[in-house]
Amino acid sequence: MPEIKNIRDLPEIELFTGGSSACAGCGGSMGLKLALKALGPKTIIVNASGCMTLLPLYPTTPLKVSWIHNAIENASSTAAGVRHGLDMQGHDDMNVVVYAGDGATYDIGFASLSAAAVKNERIIYICYNNQSYGNTGFQWSSATPFGSETKTTPRGRENQIGTTFVQKDMVKIMGAHRVYAATASLAYPVDFLNKIERAKKRDGFSYIELLGSCTAGWNYDPRLTIKMSKLAVQSGMWPLYEIEEGILNLNKDFKELKPIEEFLEQQGRYKKLPPDGVQKLRSLINKHWTELKEYNGLRYV
């Protein structure tokens, strides 16, 4: 796929069908469908255990490319084996792509991911991030933002904040591995697809983290998945940027960020965050945004 300028240029290749048991309005499923349009048929997807694992269910699959699921923490190492296995047979024109959730990426599969990036394996790692362990019912992962309620960081008498930890800055960490690292949002599909196209051309490892807006986990009406994905970007909760050779490029800049309340009020996971929690969350977001603006075009890692 050549880089596209507009949704009208979206490739019409169909490598993903309906019929899966993903939630209505699922951001992860949408991301997979879109990613395949940029990746094309010469693609093998390595999946880490999570919501997407249950899209294929013997004997049917919505995938029209090859897909291998091994376990939750080893998508990167499995992909390394697939990559070298293909190369040893002369199929170095196949894309090897990991499609994994944030739990598998930030936590249990972190070591595996880091090693693959250190070795600069020719793998495109797409993390669909719904800021939790989604498939098991929405428990805390180290991608869960401050103030988000999850089943293992619930609000209660002793704790009004829910998640008191601040999530890991994964994209910066991957940038520090000296590979291509970027964020993406479903509301900006042209940007997402072009980033994948850029990753395809690289002779090495790429890490793209897609905000996988999650209607069931975040608790919002399914029709709002794109609205949530857009608000996340516009409020600074999910800035769009990329890091290449350590240099930061802020893809979408705003003169002023939208107030985060608009994002928080529409999601059950944030609704009951008390004012002091909202305040702390706002300052975390502003600090991050300020830092990104400051380092835009400069060495960031």
Next chain:
Amino acid sequence: MKQTLITGNEAAAWGARLARPQYIPSFPITPQTECIETLARWGADGGLPNTYFDRLESEHSVMSAAVGAAAVGNRVFTATSSQGLLLMHEVLYIAAGMRLPIVMATISRGLSAPVTLWSDHNDFLDQRDSGWLMFHAENNQEVLDMMLIAYHVAEDNKVLLPVMVNMDGFVLSFTDEPVTIPSFEMVDKFLPDYAPEHTITPDRPVTIGAPALDEYTFFKAQNHVAARNALGVIEQVQDEFEKIFGRKYDMVDEFMIEDAELVLITQGSMSTTAKAAIKEMRADGIKVGLVRLRIIRPWPASAIKEALKNARAIAVIDRNVAPGRGGIMLPEIVETLYYLESRPIISSFIVGLGGNPQTEEKIKEITHKLMEDLESGTPRVEWNDVEEL
């Protein structure tokens, strides 16, 4: 043919090299390190022309990468021990469930806690439910030979299961023994090219590793049937092996068994010591023999039953223990012999944990204790090396 002095690690590395695997993922652990280092050195010198030698960041990732490469049709080799073998435990089941004929050399070392570096069989036997086929070598020659037999059996269309070839750590892995290393030409005659039909190829999109609901039992049953098919395939392959390489292997290794009233059952390198002790005891008129278990999975029940059918007392020598139950091989032997017309006395000996050497003296003591048990009609469970504290 010429014999070379090589360690068990080198023998496993040679077995792998001769099989020409396309992918070797590695992670170091004592006492396996020399195996992967040898392969790395050969690779750097151009001695593995069609192989990618890889390094992963954990043994769990080593087996995961092995699955990835095998899933796209590569022949794969790796090696590990002890804690590393246990760390890859979940992926072993996945590899077997996906029917990927990976071959792995396992270099037996006792398990923490407490830590030990020396050899016993707990790590290896802990994998007996994983769906892998399991071979256990007595000496370095058998290590190399088992590697070649393993690939042939694993890749057979009636089997398509991964195989682990075990050797005792340090005693074999870091000890030189004379080994005949066959030529590439001989191995090419023995080992056909690997041409799988159930893996991912670029022109045929398939989904591997998806969930299955109603069909789960069916697939597990097929895994079991394939493992049982391996009983016949191993015999065939070992026959072929004898024709090409001149060395004969049976399902179980029987030593001086013909008129043996007392039979010792052993696994691994300890068997060599036991055989020497038995020769001496025979010279003293004691009717003792040995059955060495070399194929652990699939379980060669009929060969074992045949070898033991005339024994009056059996010592199951377990170089392992399942705390709360006892020696791991004991119930396997007892169940296999349950329906014999006349059941022997079966005593259990738990020995050699954490690498405690089992000398000829100790083997003779075991035999004498077994004689006592035959006299008294009462089996025992005996632990070696415990009084020394």
Next chain:
Amino acid sequence: MREEELLYKAIDGIPIIKEPGSSASINRGSWRLVRPVHHKEKCTKCKICYAYCPDAAIKWTSDGPDIDLKACKGCMICMEECPTGAITQEKEN
């Protein structure tokens, strides 16, 4: 079934899904509470609904979007994002 009766099924006994896109035969329409209705006269063929359907239930034709009611789960993202109001919703009977 007695174990001796188990027959080896070779490749068919290995858990791989060989038919790509076979989920398309599964009807998820029963999930819907509401369904999308497309109004051609308002459609500018911008492809936004086509891009955003999470289940690929909207196919793209030279005539614009074609909604597959077997795959459509009624999430209504298409209606929410359509810039011209060319998609409305009606209750599922």
